[in-house]
Amino acid sequence: MSLLKINDPLEESKHLKRFVVGIDFGTTNSIICMHNDGKFTQFRDNGSEIIPSTVHFLSNGDVSIGLDEMNSGEKYSISSIKRFIGLDEAQSKELANKYDHTISKKDNMTSFNVFETNHSVVDISSYLLKHLKTVAEKEEGEKIFGAVITVPAYFNDSQRQAIKNAALLSEINVLRLINEPTAAAIAYGLESDSQGKYVVYDFGGGTFDVSVLSLEKGIFKVLSTDGDTMLGGDDIDFAIEKWIKDSYQNITLNSLSEFKNVAKKIKESFYDDTDVVDYDFSGTKITLSKEKFHQIISDIIQRTVTIVRTALKESQIRTDEIKSILLVGGSTRIKYIKTLLSENFNCPILDDIDPDKVVAQGAAIQAEILSGNSKEDILLLDVLPLSLGIETMGNLSEKIIPRNTSIPIKSKKTFTTFKDGQTKLLIHIVQGERELVSDCKSLGQIILDNIPPMVAGMPRIEVEFQIDADGMLSVTATEINSNTKATIDIKPSYGLSETEITKMISDANSFAEKDMLIRRNSESRVEANRVIYALSQALENDGSELLNDDEINIVNDELMKLKNLIETAESEKIEAQIKQLEKNTEFYVERRMNKSIQSLIRGKDVDEVL
Amino acid sequence: MDILKKNFFEIFGLPVSINIDLVRLEKSYTSLQKEFHPDKFSNSSDYEKRLALQISSYLNDGYSVLKNIITRIEYILRIENKEADENKTLQDSNFLIEQLELNEMIESLKHDNKNNSEIDIIRKNIIEKMDILIESIEQGYSKSNYESVWVNLSKYKFYNNHLHQIEGLQSK
Structure with missing residues (x-):
């Protein structure tokens, strides 16, 4: 509990510093990174900071992650799992064909059948995340307190939820999901103290994202975002692959x-501006000229340029206002992309931070800030990437929150029934820009039950959407006349409920219970000390000023109780008392918030406050 | 919570007015978000987190409503309990005919390849009319003639839609 505007004195905060990381969970590669005392540490796996997002299954049931070291035994490898997140069945099948995988369904999710066992997309993502966690914890010799995980800006709610579920399964405490381009902007912004309007061009292995941001005085405000979650460097590989097959039909390969x-x-040979690439390949020489290469990939790059234009239009920024374009993602190493971008937008291109690492670094900075380790x-201020709405009569989507709205945000709309005496209403929540529901992504349904029978059109059903700072949605529907309520956090058609996840974790983890207990005890003490310190301050x-004598007594009383427990009691009691203290001092917190906002509003001049 | 009962003008320290100081809005907005955004409460109690989420959401809502002139005027009418009757339709037949013509013109622009300077003339023409409408809305509002505010606002929205379509053509 950090009551407003309280800064820990230096020795206190040093003592309480937490081990937090940023995780860039990429299509091709992943990175886990820490920012501490102004320095970045990328944790190494087998000596490499860049860890391939590949899962190798061995026939004996073992799973290994990252670099493929084992040559012995039968194995099955799955890469680019991120591309499968959030796809429907048909899309998954099409993609699986490209990667030569066989898929089926498990828990209503796409899953891969490997050596007779089914592994869902979320399972496989969690193996990767867990591996990253282990790598970092081993090197740092400490358990991770929490992580900021990056997601493509253009991910919809169910894709974000899938990542969160995978993190939960790997027992990672997610401090925040942040958008990849925004993370990159933080890394650049912190480095150069930049001000102005920037475009982040993030061309990764499997996704393309663009965000337009304004940077000033420590505020990173996303103005608009756009992208394509099915467009990435992998598609360039596919295009070259197709060209080889078409041009050298005599080549036969094993796999x-x-x-x-x-x-x-x-x-990769075209990363530097090579004229011709020759590749000798079991006797056949493949020759690809620069011109031909540009021709092969031109469609793909043109699509990214069009998306950048759309994002600019949405943000109401003119091309000449862009200060520079920041390049993110391994694919931006292709020289031709830089050339095309500067031709189209006529502004400097920034690529001085390693495009593979910049996202993880930004996430690490954000983790440091959220954990309270950094006073930066x-x-x-990020935005919602895709409009949210509900299905109305005629298979139409009625938008409740338009895309590019700043988040968090709460919005409501009122609907009614269309049949006399209707007592139930099904609310179908969709995400996407298209008019027809069938063209949007279905996020889930809630049923508002027990509406008192009324004439059609009489009930007033208020549907409220709340989006939090992670970009995750929860929906409440209320019939106003009778105050009938229904609420869900969108745990999409895709994915698992929190209880299911908790069960899966405890099943997997009956060991190490003792360790956990010791750890929990010390954590709750640290937390209790924080609370006592903040409240006393x-x-x-x-x-x-804000409390009368009785109220001060209440607060002091709660403080006393907690202080008495700290040294002796076990963690459950301490945690219960923290909860009780927080509950019983809510009135004080609220008054402090009100006071703080009043003083900001009244502030003789707003400029002084800034 | 008290804060959430304040109207958007109060919360950003602005006078209730059709024309507002957008720079000041931006500054108040960012200074308030710096204080109340959920990121500033990641180590706080659940209750504080919930309050911060509510306040920050309210600030985002208020900022986007006040930033856009149409939603700003509608908001003023709402807080003054002078909302237009949704069932009332625009009766001005000359205006409606003009809109139909504009519709047709934009449709034909989509098909013919008119050059950008021609489109730009139409665009500027519409913007001029919109500016005049805003002046009329302000006059109507200052004389508490809400009927005229409603009529001119719905005309303004018509032009605004057309303007969007035209700008869409230009960017192609």
Whole structure:
């Protein structure tokens, strides 16, 4: 509990510093990074900071992650799992064909059948996240307190939920999901103290994102975002692969993945402005000129340029207002992309931070800020990437929150029944820009039950959407006349409920219970000390101003109880007392918030407050 | 919570007015978000987190409503309990005919390849008319003639839609 505007004195905060990380969970590669005392640490796996997002299943049931080291035994490898997140069945099948995987369904999710066992998309993502966590904890010698995980800005609610579920399964405490381009902007912004309007061009392995941001005085405000979650460097590989197959029909390869590797190597050879790439490949020489290469990938790059234009239009920024374009994602190493961007937008291109690491670094900075480790005064204001709405008569989507609205946000709309005596209403929540519900992503349904029978059109059903700072949605529907209520957090058609996840974790983890207990005890003490410190400071500052004697006694009483417990009691009791204290001092918190906002509004001049 | 009972003008320290100081709005908005955004409460109690989420959401809502002139005027009418009757339709037949013509013109622009300077003339023409409407709305409002505010506002929205379509053509 950090009551407003309380800064820990230095020794206190040093003592309470938490181990927090930023995780860039990428299509091709992942990075786990820490920012501490102004320095970044990327944790290494097998000596490499860049960890391939590949899961290898061995026939004996073992799973290994990252670099493929084992040559012995039968194995099955799955890469680019991120591309499968949030896809419907048909889309998954199409994509699985490209990667030569067989898929089915498990828990209503796409899953891969490997050596007779089904692994869902969320399962496989969690293996990767868990591995990253282990790598970092081993090197740091400490348990991770929490992580900021990045997601493509254009991810919809169910894709975000899938990542959150995977993190839960890997027992990672998610401090915040942030958008990849925004994370990159933080890394750049912090480095150069930049001000102005920027475009982040994030071309990763599997997704393309663009965000337009304004940076000033520590405020990173996203003006608009756009993208394509099905467009990435992998598509360039596919295009080259297709070209090889078409042009060298006599080549026979053992497996599809061999083709992919060759295509990838050829692509990488064009990172520097090479004129011709020759590739010798079991006797056949493949020759690809720069011109031909540009021709092969031109469609893909043009699509990204069009998306940048749309994002600019949405943000109401003119091309000449852009200060520069920040490049993110391994694919932006292709020289041709830089050339096309500067031709189209006529502004400087910034690529001085490693495009593979910049997202993880931004996430690490944000983790440091959210954990309270850093006193850096930075604020991220992000937007909703895709409109949210509900289905109305005629299979139409009625938008409740339009895309590019700043989050968090709460919005409501009133609807009614269309049949006399109707007592139930099904509310179908969808996300996307298209008019027809069938063209949007279905996020879930809630049923408002027990509406008192009324004439059609009489009930007033208020549907309220709340989006939090992670961009996650919860929906409440209320019939106003009778105050009938229904609420859900959108745990999409895709994915697992929190209880299911908790069960899965405890099943997996009956061991190490003792360790956990010790850890929990020390954590709750630390937390209790924080609470006591914050509340005492608050009392000293404005207790006598905001509270009467009785109220001060209540607060002191709660403080006393907690202080008495700290040394002796076990964690459950301490935690219960923290909860009780927080509950019983809510009135004080509310008064402090009100006071703080009043003083900001009244502030003789707003400029002084800034 | 008291804060959430304040209207958007009060919360950003602005006078209730059709024309507002947008720079000041931006500054108040950012200084308030710096204080109340949920990120500033990640180590706080659940109750504080909930309050911060509510306040921050309210600030975002208020900022977007006040930033846009149409929603700003509608908001003023709402807080003064002078909302237009939704069932009332615009009766001005000359105006409606003009809108139909504009519709047709935009449709034909979509198909013919008119050059940008021609489109730009139409665009400027519409903007001029919108500016005049805003002046009329302000006059109507200052004389508490809400009937005229409603009529001119719905005309303004018509032009605004057309303007969007035209700008869509230009960016292509």
